[in-house]
Every structure is written in structure tokens, then in C-alpha cells.
Amino acid sequence: MSDATSEKNTVLMGKIVSLCKKRGFIFQSGEIYGGLNGCWDYGPLGAELKRNLKDYWWRKNVQEREDIVGMDGSILTHQDVLKASGHVGGFSDPMCDCLLSNARLRADQIEPQSGTVYHYTGASNEESDWSVEREYAVLVGEGQDENKARKTARLFYSKFLSDKQISPKKLELTGERSEAVENTTLFNPENGSLLTEARDFNLMFETRMGASSDENDESAVAYLRPETAQTIFVQFKNVLDSNRIKLPFGIAQIGKSFRNEINPRNYTFRSREFEQMEIEFFCRPEDGLALTEEWLERRLTFYEEIGIPREHLHVLDIPDGERAHYSEKTYDIEYEFPFGIQELEGVAYRGAYDLTKHKEHSKKAIEYVDQEAKEKFLPHVVEPSAGCDRTILALICEAYDEETVTDEKGKEETRTVLHFSPRMAPVKVGILPLLKNKPELVAKAREIQALLSPFMNVFYDEAGAIGRRYRRQDEIGTPYCVTVDFETLGESGDEMKDTVTLRERDSMSQERIAIADLRAFVLDKMM
């Protein structure tokens, strides 16, 4: 991305964030208390939009398919589940930072070094009557000049100088003492500087269960699930036994997951609490790779159906070495966000890894039994795992548009429109009486509202001029507005009676439609 494009996209993203707040799509969590990092709340329109997305995903993947069933697992997760999956223990890398350069290093990957350590307690500068007290140390390798330690230490202490004009060379070091050490990993091999203590970066939220749980009672520890997948694997056998289903089949789930991300970024894109839409599709080992391809195509089609065109999506075939160790094939489906191309969904062929691990740790027989072939085995699994909140953000970014429109007087204005597909749009129809001070128009509009509202989310609006009301609906992405006028009431004869103006958002075109046909017309567009 060029600098100019990058800046334009930053501005665009700012406008999207601003619109989302202004119109009630997304708010920062706990905003009146200063905000909670990495957490977001959906307002009235955001909640409708998200609901539409989840409902459509569920309908397409569960209700309209015989071979996929749904489930809804608990968020609090038994620690043994996550020990088996490898989330506890395996994925918490100890990290430390270089005190001099701030570089971050993996503590377990530092080569042990030997030499002389020079310790200091602080530094001062006589001329400016400045001093700092802080423990610091530098490692000098065998055969290296000891003055290197002093130079490095002065550089370190100079970071605390308020007057940056003072040269590090003019600092007096205090409390120097030295000792010989062997095989230490406490120093940065690059510059000899002391490192911070190693800290674990396990991204799981941990909690304790039970009212009287003892802080030291390890058995009371539970986790907020870091992915929905594990609850599916753990209930695999129960779902199998209660549903008379045969391979290949899937278990689908929509639900919240939690990761204590070090650095949440890009609006709602990387949040600490997020919702996933996931399918674990179980199959015979020999069908896994082909099903991965099939699911990739099916998922790409899904995005097109909700209004994210194929040309704004990228498929990344994760190469050997970058995939999780258990995966033979993984595709990432990415979207061109204004802040860059980022992942929406992963389609991963996970083999029998998860079921194998849970069989080992639980010591339970969770195999699939093929009665006809008289076979007993652990199925392989293909996992299309989509980020719900990320998809919402993609829908909003994709829909956002500023058009220049020219009015009758030739004046140019900007029209802000969200081009949501009727399927996803939070409000399907805006219902507008042409004038609010004519009771007959208002009553008729209210009748239409009552006619449609059991079937879809509609919005009644009588405030302000008709043009303004159209624009308000454009800004929240309402695909259709119907306007009740005097023709509707029969003032221009029976032919026009009980018809309304149907105004389409994207083209701004208008046509006449009978009230009796409205429901079917809109339902057809939004299914």
C-alpha cells in the first residue's frame, strides 16, 4: 500500500468507525468509564446485523442440510479439555524484553553466554544536578573490553535523562561491581544488555470455579474457551450417539470465545471477546483433502451471498511449515479491509488430531463405529471456522459508500450509503407517511407497519422532509422505503388506491406497488 492510499484508508476507516457509533452499530465497551481495551458492544442496528448474519449462516449450514447438526457449548471450560488440546502449557511462550533496545526475545531461545557481568545501581550528572537510581547490568563476553559495559550502561541510563541535550558520555555511573558468570541467559546476545524477567504470554482467560475456591487449589481452575472447536470435539461421541448420523457429517456451533490478545487492534477486528461460527465436518480419512477443497468453495459462495464479492476476497493456501503441525492443508479466506488484507475464516483439515488427543487424555472410547463395514476408527475433520465479528466488520466496510449526487438546482452533495444486501440489512423497510400532519396518511402507514413487522424488522419514520428521511435510511443501509401518499388513500381514483411508492436505496428509483404485494416482494429479496 502506498503512503497516500494508506492515509486515505485510515481516513475511510475513521469515517466507518464514526458512522457505526453515530447510528448505533458499534460502541466501545464501558465507554463512560473510559473504555475496556479490546471489547466492543453492538448497539441496536449492530445487533440486528449480527443476528441476520448468524441466522443466515445457521440456516444455510444447519437447517438446510441433513448432514450437519448444531450445538451450543458452555464457555467455561474444564481445564483438562484444554490440556488435552494443547492450549494449556504448550502455547505460553516465555518472553522477555531488552532493557536497552526494547527488542522482544523468546526467553527459551537465548543462547547461554559466559563472561563478566558489570552491575550498576544508577547514574548521575554533576553539571545538571541530575541522577537516577536503578539496578542495571551488562554482560561483557570473554576477551572483550570492559569499557563496553560502561558505554552500554551510560546509554541505558541516558534514557531517563529529562534533558536530552546531555551526552551519555557525561554520565557518572554509580555502584559498579563485577562478577564472572557462566551460561547465563539473562542478557541480550546482541548488545549485552540485561533483559526483563521472562513472562508467560498465555492468551487464555483463567478463572476459578466455586464460591469457596482456594487460590492455591489448582483443581478449581477453569478457562474461558479460546475457541469453540474444543467443545465440539469433547461432545463428539454424545452427538453421535443421540442423533443416528453417519459419516460424513458435521457439528456446527456459533458462540463466544476469548483470547487475552497482547495488542487488540483495528477496531473490532482483533478483540479479546469474539464470536465464532464454526463447523467440524467429520469424515473418513481418505475424504479429508477433497472435502477441504469443497468447503473452501462453499464458504466463498456464502460470502458472495451475504454481499462480499469474490474479487474482494483472497484465498491463502498456507504453505508447509506455517500450518499448525497437525494440519495437512489450511486455507485462509481473507478480505481487503481498509487497514489491510486480513483473515475472515480459516478452512483447516485437522486430521484426527483433536479426537486422538481427547481419546488419549479422557481414556474414553470415542471412536466412530461403521456398522456395515464393521470398522471402528477416529474420523478425520475439516474445520471451516469463521470470525463472526470480523465478518460484520467486513460487511460494513464493503457496504460503506459516499456518492456525489446532484440535486435539481445543480448543487452537489455527498450521499452516505451502506449498500447492505437485503438479506443482511438491519432494517428491511422504512415506512414513511408523506406528511405527518395528515392523520389518514399516518394511519395507513401504521397499518403497513403492522402488516410487515411480524416478518421483518421495519422502521416507521414521520419526522422531517421526505428526502431527509430517505437519506437517514440510506445511512443505515435500509434497502427499501415505502411512502404513503394521497394516491394510496384513493384520491386519484381506484387504480392507485392502496398502492405505495417503493423507493430502492442504491438506484434511488421509485415504482408503484400494491400494499398487498409488499410482504412477498421484500421477503423474496431477503431470503
Place this chain on the structure above:
RNA sequence: GCGGGUGUAGCUCAGGGGUAGAGCGCAACCUUGCCAAGGUUGAUGUCGGGCGUUCGAAUCGCCUCACCCGCUCCA
């Protein structure tokens, strides 16, 4: 986690140690026959939060929180 930036009305932003501002939006009423029309009236702020300096802080200092940008990280 590091570095830089920002934070004032619902939104966009101006101001800058001494009574809190504009535009847009919002609400009510009037007007209004289809694309942000006009008029009248009105509501809204702990100037992100805390501590300090000061007779007095939105303004200066320190701390902190959040967001944005660049690194870093992301099973």
C-alpha cells in the same frame, strides 16, 4: 510490550490560566405533494479519568485509561 499521535456537545472540530464555543445532528411546534428545503423554540458537556502547581486549571506538570499510526505479538 515499545515509540509517535489524539482525546472539548450525539458527530466533526475550533479555542487555550479567569462565565464552555461553532457547524451539523437531535427534540417540539409551524410550514412542507417524493430525495439532507425553510422558520420558531429547546435540550445536551464532570473539556477522557486521577493527583498536583495556582487565588483560580479545559488550558501548565505528573500518573493513568482509551483510540489511531508504526513496530512487536497473534495457538
